[in-house]
Amino acid sequence: MYGGDGGAQQDDLYTGYDNQENDFAPSIEDELQTQSMGSFSKPAPPSTARLGTGMNPGTAARGGDDGPRPLTSVRAAGYSSQVRGKLNPLQAVTGQVAFTSVLKKPEQTFEQQCRTDEREVHRALEESASLSAKGDNSMALERAKEAAKLERALSKKREEHSSGDQINLDLTFSVCLNLGQEYHNNKLYSDALNVYTSLAKNKQFSQSGTVRLKMGNxxxxxxxxxxxxxxYRMSLDQIPTTSKFMKFKILRNIGLSFIRMGQYQDAVQALDSVVENIPDPVAAFNLLVCMHALGDSERMQTAFLKLLGIKAKSEVEEVEEVEEGEEDGGSIEIALAEDGLKREFRKRRNELQRYILTSARLIAPKVVPGREIEGYDWVVSHLTSHGFMELASQMDMAKALEFLSQKDFKSAVSCLKGFEKKQEDLKASAATNLSFLYFLESDVKNAEKYGKMATEVDRYNALALVNSGNCSFVKEDYEEARRMYAEAVNVEADCLEALYNLALANKSLGNLQCAHDAFRKVNSMIPESTDVMFQIGDILYVMGRHEEAVKWFEALNTAVPNDPGVLNMLGSLHCTLGDEAKALHFYLESHRIYPASMNVISWIGAFYAKSEMYEKAVPYFELATNIKPLEVKWKLMVASCYRRIGAFPLALRKYKEIHKETPDNVECLRYLVHLCNELGSREEVLGYARKLKKLENEKGGGKGGQRQGSPQQDSIAAAHHLGQRGGMQPPMMQRPVSRGGGGDPYAAGGLERPRSSVSAGRSGRNTPSKLAQEEDDWGNDELGDDLLPM
Structure with missing residues (x-):
């Protein structure tokens, strides 16, 4: 097709000029037609081919007046109507572009400029709302400020041109309300209230009820x-009666405010009116909470039934969709699978079920006063009758947990076994709880059985894996236990039980660094846990990092200042580091809190004996004698202390009591012989000497034979400077048993023992130095280290 319109359209596309508003459009079309026709003709001489003369260049070139060529003559040149929207390069050669570029767009009127500015305000306002919906409150506030700035400039411009009556008040109100809301979202409450107050005082705006609602929020x-x-009450009065739903929402807010103030009766009046008029699950739930706080069981039941009576609209919609899907082969169900409205319905249904389940758990122990189990049965029956079967099953599980809290394990097990034939998720939960119950009862076989059942149903059940790992831990299969705990951590990275027990398994396997790292991870999650702090300190102690261990045990002592085991560990650590003053302080504090610890008693008594403060050592050795009366070494230590302070008659009486109780004790006879010899009792010396010689002959005559009445060397563990250490802890998340570890200041002869206090200058009874050395029960090598404290 050929004509001037094609050329005009090409020019419009190039210059951007509106052809409909141009008075010169016909002449331009003539020029374009002339240019187009001439461009496909034989080139004319420059003197005849002129632009804008109205003469056909092809005619002038031929020198005749034959008129235009037929339309078919341009087909051989390759012209097509499909290129009408493109600029012909020959037009640029002829100068047409230069001619059309002179045309300019007419200036906009004042009203058109104002409308453009309004569009800018709308754009900024919409961007602010979009950012706020996405959670980017800071950027939303910036865009809201920009929208307010643009709107003020627009209003000022209209006022300057005496067109203030044309100001869009709805746009002004929307911009200011959005600005106040963004201030509120960014926690700038004073700025938000200032904006809302200015809106509420402006009589030009009729939406003051909405502004008062925002101020109340x-x-x-x-x-x-x-x-x-x-x-809220001012907003309730100003909002028109046609907005019934909003009025009840405001009334619900009033009830929530009364709940926060503790005025439950006033809250009940407001919320009851809401529940009676609209199906609001939030108001119904809070009404039930008020009844629970007031302790009114009857009205509690009524409020719960009102909550159950609220049917989510999603249920009806989904039923209709399923029916239509069955008729049409499921096509509608597939088409609406990702429908936004359906997602909203599902969200509301889940919210309603969450409120119902929370309410059921709250009121079940109180709905029937004094009979908790009957309360659970009442709740389950009404949930079932209203069609909430899944929630009823969950309440059955809560009923089993109530049995556990009452220590009724038999009923709990019976209740949990009823879930074996129900749906898979409930079956897995029941099996997990049963495994835990049997584990607490030390029935490892059944615990392992139900733990395996739970993992078979749901392999990604972290708690079930922890229970299976606990069974392996108890059977001392630490490698299998470690594997189960590691799998539980992979399933649920923040499972505290799995992390804690994994650290214990690594500790049992000797992987101290791995155990330390796992405990540090648990400590980062629950830094207030004293169990974890104890385990970290204990592992550092075993690894030999005593300074770090001291820091952890000091922090633990701050958290639990009256734990004798922690004080005992601090005493042992300071003793290892060579600070006996601090060690004595912590041992004395531990003894003050728990006086029956033999490790602490022995260390303190030995410390005073080493320091030659025998008067202070005597009470501790006597206490040890009372705690362990069958161990003769403590009685010998008491008698030795008396002898060293010069109380010879009292020491002799103690030795005689020991000999009467254990007549075959060689050490006691030796002390009696030496002491009687010192005191000049010749007859007693001869009698005790004969008994001593007889006992030595019976034992082979050796001085260093097995001593009767003394404890075994392996039970004392004198070679370890800090005393015996406790075993591994059980694999449950419980407080570790406080360890009782005391240091041995005389371990393996590491410290110098006091010398004898018997005076060598007693008249007529002086013995050779060899005899004095034999009398020294603290330094005599024949007595050995087993008579000294651990």
């Missing part, structure tokens, strides 16, 4: 509940 979030209630 701001006061509510600030915790100023009386001010919030005042604003």
């Amino acid at each position: 701001t006061y509510f979030e600030q915790g100023k509940f009386p001010n919030a209630i005042k604003m």
Whole structure:
């Protein structure tokens, strides 16, 4: 097709000029037609081919007046109507572009400029709302400020041109309300209230009820509940009666404010009115909470039934969709699978079920006063009758846990076994709880059985894997236990039980660094756990990092200042580091809290004996004698202390009591012989000497034979400087048993023992130095280290 329109359209596309508003459009079309026709003709001489003369260049070139060529003559040149929208390069050669570029767009009128500015305000306002919906409150506030700035500039411009009556008040109100809301979202409550107050005082705006509602929400979030209630009531009065739903929402906010203030009766009046008129699950739930706080079991039941009577609209919609899907082969169900409205319905249904389940768990122990189990049965029956079968099953599980809290394990097991034939998720939960119950009862076989059942149903059940790992731990299969715990951590990275027990398994296997790292991870998650702090300190102690262990045990002592085991460990650590003053302080504190610890008693008594403060050592050795009366070494230590302080008659009486109780004790006879010889009792010396010689002959005559009445060397563990250490802890998340570890200042002869206090200058009874050395029960090598404290 050929004509001037094609050329005009090409020019419009190039210059951007509106052809409909141009008065010169016909002449331009003529020029374009002339240019187009000439461009496909034989080139004319420059003197005849002129632009804008109205003469056909092809005619002038031929020198005749034959008129235009037929339309078919241009087909051989390759012209097509499909290139009408493109600029012909020959036009640029002829100069047409230069001619059309002179044309300019007419200036916009004032009203058109104002409308453009309004579009900019709308754009900024919409961007602010979009950012706020996405959670980017800071950027939303910036865009809201920009929208307010543009709107003020637009209003000022209209006022300067005496067109203030054309100001869009709805746009002004929307911009200011959005600005206040963004201030509120960014926790700038004072700025938000200033914006809302200016809107509320402006009589030009008729939406003051909405502004008062916003102010009430701001006061509510600030915790100023009386001010919030005042604003809510003002909003309730100003909102028109046609907005029934909004009025009840405001009334619900008033009830929530009264709940926060503790005025439950006033809250009940407001919420009851809401529940009676609209199906609001939030109001119904809070009404039930008020009844629970007031302890009114009858009204509690009524509020719960009202909550059950609220049917989510999603249920009806989904039923209709399923029916239609069955008729049409499921096509509608597939088409609506990702429908936004359906997602909203599902969200509301889940919210309603969450409120119902929370309410059921809250009121079940109280709905029937004094009979908790009957309360659970009442709740389950009504849930079943209202069609909430899944929630009823969950309440059955809660009923089993109630049996556990009452220590009724038999009923709990019976209740949990009823889930074996129900749906898979409940079956897995029941099996997990049964495994835990049997584990607590030390029935490892059944615990392992139900733990395996739970993992078979759901392999990604972290708690079931922990229970199976506990069974392996108890059977001392630490490698299998470690594997199960590691798998549980892979399934649920924040499972505290799995992490804690994994650290214990690594500790049992000797992987101290791995155990330390796992305990540090648990400590980062629950830094207040004293169990974890103890385990970290204990592992550092075993690894030989005593300075770090001291820091952890000091922090633990701050958390639990009256734990004798922690004080005992601090005493042992300071003793290892060579600070006996601090060690004595912590041992004395541990003894003050728990006086029956033999490790602490022995260390303190030995410390005073080493320091030659025998008077202070005597009470501790006597206490050890009372705690362990069958161990003769403590009685010998008491008698030795008396002898060293010069109380010879009292020491002799103690030795005689020991000999009477254990007549075959060689050490006691030796002390009796030496002491009687010192005191000049010749007859007693001869009698005890004969008994001593007889006992030595019976034992082979050796001085260093097995001593009767003394404890075994392996039970004392004198070679270890800090005493015996405790075993591994059980694999459950419980407080570790406080360890009782005391240091041995005389371990393996590491410290010098005091010398004899018997005076060598007693008249007429002086013996050779050899005899004095034999009398020294603290330094005599024949007595050995087993008579000294651990």
